[in-house]
Amino acid sequence: MPYLDNSVNVAAQKTALITGASVGIGRAVALKMATKKINLVLFDIDLDGLKKVQNETESLGVKTLIYKVDVSSEDSVKNAVNDSYKTFNRIDILVNNAGIWRGSNDFLDTSISRWKSIIDVNLFGVVYLINAVLPKMIKAGYGRIVNVASVAGVYGNGGMSAYSASKGAVISLTKALAKEVAKDGVIVNSVSPGLVSPSEEDNIDYFDLSDRCYMGRTGTDRENADAIYFLCSDEVGYVVGQNIQVDGSRRLL
Numbered sequence: 001m002p003y004l005d006n007s008v009n010v011a012a013q014k015t016a017l018i019t020g021a022s023v024g025i026g027r028a029v030a031l032k033m034a035t036k037k038i039n040l041v042l043f044d045i046d047l048d049g050l051k052k053v054q055n056e057t058e059s060l061g062v063k064t065l066i067y068k069v070d071v072s073s074e075d076s077v078k079n080a081v082n083d084s085y086k087t088f089n090r091i092d093i094l095v096n097n098a099g100i101w102r103g104s105n106d107f108l109d110t111s112i113s114r115w116k117s118i119i120d121v122n123l124f125g126v127v128y129l130i131n132a133v134l135p136k137m138i139k140a141g142y143g144r145i146v147n148v149a150s151v152a153g154v155y156g157n158g159g160m161s162a163y164s165a166s167k168g169a170v171i172s173l174t175k176a177l178a179k180e181v182a183k184d185g186v187i188v189n190s191v192s193p194g195l196v197s198p199s200e201e202d203n204i205d206y207f208d209l210s211d212r213c214y215m216g217r218t219g220t221d222r223e224n225a226d227a228i229y230f231l232c233s234d235e236v237g238y239v240v241g242q243n244i245q246v247d248g249s250r251r252l253l
């Protein structure tokens with residue numbers, strides 16, 4: 001293990017970087033990782049939200065660094081990743097979860113600036129993060145990358161052309177990159193949530209009834225986090241370059 005920083009007692013522990021970690025699925029992933037004793041690096045534009053999550057994860061016994069980072073800023077991503085290496089000198093797991101999805105507009109009512117901001121965050125945000133961590137993963141011969149996409153990227157959601165296109169691109173990127181780096185020990189997959197419970201709900205097991213899927217309810221943050229964690233674990237085994245839908249068997253699109 002050539003990349004340990006002995007000044008911090010993290011030698012035996014993995015480190016996971018999670019973006020968009022202040023609420024919802026990202027927070028649930030951070031809590032799940034903390035229960036598995038994985039140290040954390042959390043990015044979000046909402047620093048107050050991150051501070052609350054940091055309190056929760058540190059109370060579960062893991063060191064947690066938080067950074068106010070807009071993932072669509074390549075420089076901010078690079079600077080924060082490099083700063084986190086000063087403490088942990090390793091990022092074993094990357095969960096690209098930050099995304100913008102709220103709002104619905106018909107294609108002709110979607111401005112080009114709206115298109116660009118969605119693609120900047122949802123696609124380039126993923127690209128910048130992977131660029132920042134992949135070289136060390138390849139050098140270490142170990143890495144797990146999970147990109148949070150969406151069923152919109154699989155089926156296309158009416159009224160959400162830009163969002164659907166951005167998440168479709170994330171799924172394709174996942175499949176292509178997985179092929180390039182599988183032999184380096186870096187396993188890349190994506191998770192596509194269906195309808196998820198409101199991320200403002202603190203209870204990660206909260207759900208509403210919904211007719212959008214055959215299970216008849218929304219998916220919880222915990223259910224998404226559990227699927228993401230599996231793909232980040234050593235039990236992922238031979239599951240490589242897949243897009244796993246966590247959608248209760250989607251019914252309406």
Ligand SMILES: NC(=O)c1ccc[n+]([C@@H]2O[C@H](COP(=O)([O-])OP(=O)(O)OC[C@H]3O[C@@H](n4cnc5c(N)ncnc54)[C@H](O)[C@@H]3O)[C@@H](O)[C@H]2O)c1
Nearest residue numbers: 020022023024025044045070071097098099150193196199
């Ligand atoms: N909620 C759903 O129904 C649903 C369905 C399918 C896919 N998803 C995807 O799941 C992911 C998480 O969604 P959610 O609903 O749990 O959370 P959310 O949309 O409520 O929050 C996402 C988080 O990302 C952060 N964020 C937004 N823009 C950012 C940026 N530029 N840089 C850094 N952080 C940023 C937000 O502050 C927030 O903490 C997203 O990628 C979303 O597209 C969500």
